Amino acid sequence: MTSTGSAHRWLATAATVALIVAVPAALPAFYVTLFGYVGLAALVALGLVLLTGISGQTSFGQASFVGLAAYATTLLTKFAGAPPIAGLAAGLAVTGTIAWLLGLVTARLSGHFLALVSVAWGISFFALFGTLPWLHGFNGIGDIPPLRLGPLSAANQRVNLGVIWSVVAIIMLMSANLLDSRMGRAIRTLNGARLMAESVGINTVQLSRAVFTIAAIYAGLAGFLFAHFQRFISPTPFGLGISIDYLFMVIIGGAGYLWGAPVGATLVVMLRDQFNDWIPRITGRPGDFELLVFSLMVILLLQRAPEGLLPLLLRLVRRPGTTPAAAPDTATPALATGTGTYQQTTPGDELLALNSMSRFFGGLAANRDVSFAVQASEIVALIGPNGAGKTTLFNVVSGVLPPDAGGIKLFGTDATHLRPRRVAALGIARTFQHVKLLGARSVLENVALGAHLSGRAGIVRAMLRLDRAEEAHLLAEARTQAARVGLGGVLHMPAGDLPLGQQRVVEIARALCLRPRLLLLDEPAAGLRLPEKQRLAALLRQLRAEGMGVLLVEHDMDFVMQLADRVVVMDFGQKIAEGPPARVQSDPVVLEAYLGGVA
Amino acid sequence: MDLFVFLALLQDGITTGAIYLLLAVGLLIVFSVTRVIFVPQGDLLAYGALTAASLQLGQVPGTLWLLDGASAVALGLSLLGGRREALRGVLVWGLYPIAITAAVVILAPRQIPAVSILLALAIVTPMGPLIWRFAFRPIADASVLALLILAMALHFVLIGAGLVFFGPEEASAPALTDSSFDLGMLTVSGQSVAVLVCCAVLVLGLRWFFGATLQGKILRAAASDRLGARLVGIDAATTGALAFGLAAFIAALAGVLIGAVTPLSYDAGFDIGLKGFVAAIMGGLISYPMAAAGAVLVGVLESLSSFWASAYREVIVFTLLIPVLVWLSLRSGSPEDRA
Numbered sequence: 001m002t003s004t005g006s007a008h009r010w011l012a013t014a015a016t017v018a019l020i021v022a023v024p025a026a027l028p029a030f031y032v033t034l035f036g037y038v039g040l041a042a043l044v045a046l047g048l049v050l051l052t053g054i055s056g057q058t059s060f061g062q063a064s065f066v067g068l069a070a071y072a073t074t075l076l077t078k079f080a081g082a083p084p085i086a087g088l089a090a091g092l093a094v095t096g097t098i099a100w101l102l103g104l105v106t107a108r109l110s111g112h113f114l115a116l117v118s119v120a121w122g123i124s125f126f127a128l129f130g131t132l133p134w135l136h137g138f139n140g141i142g143d144i145p146p147l148r149l150g151p152l153s154a155a156n157q158r159v160n161l162g163v164i165w166s167v168v169a170i171i172m173l174m175s176a177n178l179l180d181s182r183m184g185r186a187i188r189t190l191n192g193a194r195l196m197a198e199s200v201g202i203n204t205v206q207l208s209r210a211v212f213t214i215a216a217i218y219a220g221l222a223g224f225l226f227a228h229f230q231r232f233i234s235p236t237p238f239g240l241g242i243s244i245d246y247l248f249m250v251i252i253g254g255a256g257y258l259w260g261a262p263v264g265a266t267l268v269v270m271l272r273d274q275f276n277d278w279i280p281r282i283t284g285r286p287g288d289f290e291l292l293v294f295s296l297m298v299i300l301l302l303q304r305a306p307e308g309l310l311p312l313l314l315r316l317v318r319r320p321g322t323t324p325a326a327a328p329d330t331a332t333p334a335l336a337t338g339t340g341t342y343q344q345t346t347p348g349d350e351l352l353a354l355n356s357m358s359r360f361f362g363g364l365a366a367n368r369d370v371s372f373a374v375q376a377s378e379i380v381a382l383i384g385p386n387g388a389g390k391t392t393l394f395n396v397v398s399g400v401l402p403p404d405a406g407g408i409k410l411f412g413t414d415a416t417h418l419r420p421r422r423v424a425a426l427g428i429a430r431t432f433q434h435v436k437l438l439g440a441r442s443v444l445e446n447v448a449l450g451a452h453l454s455g456r457a458g459i460v461r462a463m464l465r466l467d468r469a470e471e472a473h474l475l476a477e478a479r480t481q482a483a484r485v486g487l488g489g490v491l492h493m494p495a496g497d498l499p500l501g502q503q504r505v506v507e508i509a510r511a512l513c514l515r516p517r518l519l520l521l522d523e524p525a526a527g528l529r530l531p532e533k534q535r536l537a538a539l540l541r542q543l544r545a546e547g548m549g550v551l552l553v554e555h556d557m558d559f560v561m562q563l564a565d566r567v568v569v570m571d572f573g574q575k576i577a578e579g580p581p582a583r584v585q586s587d588p589v590v591l592e593a594y595l596g597g598v599a
Numbered sequence: 600m601d602l603f604v605f606l607a608l609l610q611d612g613i614t615t616g617a618i619y620l621l622l623a624v625g626l627l628i629v630f631s632v633t634r635v636i637f638v639p640q641g642d643l644l645a646y647g648a649l650t651a652a653s654l655q656l657g658q659v660p661g662t663l664w665l666l667d668g669a670s671a672v673a674l675g676l677s678l679l680g681g682r683r684e685a686l687r688g689v690l691v692w693g694l695y696p697i698a699i700t701a702a703v704v705i706l707a708p709r710q711i712p713a714v715s716i717l718l719a720l721a722i723v724t725p726m727g728p729l730i731w732r733f734a735f736r737p738i739a740d741a742s743v744l745a746l747l748i749l750a751m752a753l754h755f756v757l758i759g760a761g762l763v764f765f766g767p768e769e770a771s772a773p774a775l776t777d778s779s780f781d782l783g784m785l786t787v788s789g790q791s792v793a794v795l796v797c798c799a800v801l802v803l804g805l806r807w808f809f810g811a812t813l814q815g816k817i818l819r820a821a822a823s824d825r826l827g828a829r830l831v832g833i834d835a836a837t838t839g840a841l842a843f844g845l846a847a848f849i850a851a852l853a854g855v856l857i858g859a860v861t862p863l864s865y866d867a868g869f870d871i872g873l874k875g876f877v878a879a880i881m882g883g884l885i886s887y888p889m890a891a892a893g894a895v896l897v898g899v900l901e902s903l904s905s906f907w908a909s910a911y912r913e914v915i916v917f918t919l920l921i922p923v924l925v926w927l928s929l930r931s932g933s934p935e936d937r938a
Binding site: 052056057058060105106109112113115116117119120121123124127128131244247248251289291292293294295296298299302303306 | 636734737738741742743744745747748749751752753754755756758759760763870873876877880910911913914917918920921924925927
């Protein structure tokens with residue numbers, strides 16, 4: 001975070017505090033209640049922003065989490081006489097645990113499974129709230145004690161409103177902190193870049209479960225406040241329809257933005273209120289008309305402005321051309337050369353050894369009996385015509401595909417069945433033939449993803465901003481590697497805006513952030529201009545001098561032949577030649593494969 | 600519980616299971632071709648049942664005006680397109696609704712059950728392609744999640760409209776047959792048999808459609824590889840309309856069948872549709888035979904649990920999902936990137 005950024009942050013916090021104190025005192029009573037509901041809804045919606053907008057999952061069951069916490073605190077405070085703080089702890093524990101268990105079941109499946117299953121549990125919990133005798137069914141439970149802290153009691157709704165919005169502000173700040181951290185970057189990869197995430201060592205299954213649990217805990221927090229704000233609960237506000245309303249709030253506000261949550265919550269709650277007033281007056285009959293009109297609006301919005309209203313509003317406020325330019329990057333350290341920070345190797349160490357490895361797709365042998373090795377301080381090029389099985393081999397080595405026969409040794413130990421995440425942890429980094437970047441995020445953030453494994457700070461530390469020292473260290477590493485590959489000037493550009501060749505270079509910088517002993521590059525020179533290729537070659541030579549092993553797939557023969565120590569040639573899934581570039585170039589078998597026979 | 604009760608419950612369960620199976624098939628067709636999780640299918644089921652019910656009372660159902668209105672807009676849009684599209688538009692969105700409207704006005708007062716049922720199918724089926732045209736086609740390339748959220752919004756639109764058309768009361772669709780016969784100690788209702796027969800005919804018909812007709816093969820191509828199908832000239836707009844049309848027909852048929860067994864209200868379709876989902880999820884959203892087994896299991900389990908613990912019926916049915924999902928989870932390999 002730059003200094004202007006933190007100044008903004010403090011200013012925003014101060015303004016928010018002033019609002020939270022001043023507004024509840026001044027509002028008419030009707031709006032006190034209304035804005036209370038807005039704040040509670042915003043809390044639930046914040047969880048959905050993290051879940052839906054940022055990590056690409058969704059839930060139609062958030063209202064049941066609100067209900068779980070509301071019932072938990074009610075049972076404890078009203079019937080067991082416990083203080084609200086115990087109700088809070090119980091509520092959050094219940095929602096968190098149940099969400100974690102539900103996540104255990106669905107986190108490995110595609111996003112829409114979670115969504116469908118959430119409908120099921122939404123209905124199940126609602127049915128339980130209505131039927132379990134000790135929850136008093138649809139008669140509900142009244143006279144829930146108000147919030148109190150020591151001698152302070154919040155029987156006054158204005159005080160409650162202040163409490164609710166303070167919680168909203170704190171949760172927003174914590175969520176913003178989270179997104180601006182190592183774990184936040186990792187969470188963004190969950191939305192469509194999981195393969196890449198695993199290749200830099202991120203445990204995507206565990207992380208998506210964690211995001212889901214956070215969203216549920218936010219909902220639980222809202223449930224706790226709801227019970228003590230309304231002081232009466234029944235199953236009705238915890239049904240499926242309400243869950244879907246929360247989701248609509250996020251869609252309307254802007255699912256990709258934290259501010260989308262309060263904006264969406266405000267719009268939906270106010271609009272619903274107005275609709276309930278006006279539509280029966282126009283149509284002359286009460287009923288589901290407001291739902292009809294409201295849902296039609298949501299459909300139009302999804303079609304016309306899928307990003308939600310917040311970006312549209314921002315565009316109105318911010319005239320074109322006045323978008324604040326990224327602050328100049330003063331913290332970039334000098335270009336590092338020969339840092340020696342990589343995991344140590346001695347020349348001649350065997351980094352990778354393939355032993356008769358085969359991989360089939362149905363009847364097709366993408367790799368058959370392939371054996372070769374890569375040593376420290378060595379650049380090995382893997383070449384062959386299209387369809388020779390080079391990318392499959394990369395995927396097998398990096399753990400994405402398990403081999404069907406034969407073995408793989410990494411650094412002398414068996415690694416035949418390791419998952420990509422474990423392979424990354426061993427010190428192997430890779431790039432992808434089809435570039436896998438977070439296109440909307442900055443080059444710096446993309447590169448920093450590669451440093452994921454060198455950080456320790458988890459979600460809680462990030463939320464409480466206790467991760468700053470480590471974060472600075474990670475970002476410095478990312479800057480170093482970005483500068484090293486020549487991206488120092490575009491650190492703050494969205495990675496997707498770079499030309500394709502440069503995007504490949506971003507992937508290389510990300511891979512270097514992993515501080516690998518072995519680097520796997522899939523067509524790194526494709527799309528690069530000559531000077532850029534020369535620069536890349538120089539970098540790879542330097543990495544070799546530092547002891548790194550490099551295995552690269554490349555079609556540019558000039559590039560390969562000048563750079564590689566050894567060349568492995570594949571055709572139809574089999575290794576057909578191996579040796580120094582000069583010898584491979586004159587090998588008749590290789591010429592046959594490439595040119596279909598020599599005249 | 601004695602054997603008699605058990606058999607009666609089993610009969611109930613198999614009948615509703617067949618309905619869930621129909622819905623699961625419709626869901627799978629739409630999902631595999633367009634990636635839309637067709638939540639409003641259950642609402643079209645209710646539309647089918649209630650449209651048939653109001654025709655049988657000699658009334659003109661509100662869904663007819665919905666069809667006419669939406670068709671008129673679709674007609675206007677297709678007239679703005681090329682000549683071929685305009686011609687097709689006049690046929691599909693011009694002449695067809697006019698013919699149906701005329702048929703309803705003439706035939707509805709006679710209150711013949713079979714005619715009411717056929718007209719209800721004719722009114723509700725085109726709503727599938729219309730839903731595709733207006734709701735999903737404009738964002739056909741959006742993520743599965745965005746399409747799902749849109750489907751959820753559409754469900755509320757149809758519920759709201761359903762209340763306007765049919766009012767809050769429950770109604771029964773006309774039965775295909777009132778007969779019943781004794782099978783050992785059990786009385787089997789003719790309508791249950793009719794449901795099973797219709798279900799079997801439909802499944803066989805679909806098999807033939809997907810195996811032997813060009814349209815069916817086009818749908819299969821679009822389902823197995825959307826991009827590839829597009830590259831060989833298969834138009835996503837057409838396949839989408841076809842898939843939604845099939846699903847709407849299936850839903851309407853399921854509606855008139857189940858509507859004769861259980862009275863339905865305008866908002867009853869969602870729950871029934873969800874059971875179809877449970878069945879479809881059991882098939883992993885890809886396998887038809889697995890979904891069929893799931894559908895019967897859901898139907899029977901629901902019927903049995905409504906006897907033992909009726910308050911917890913829904914909970915029991917949905918809890919069934921958990922072992923299925925665990926199994927699917929364990930089967931899925933490394934995390935794949937999501938569309």
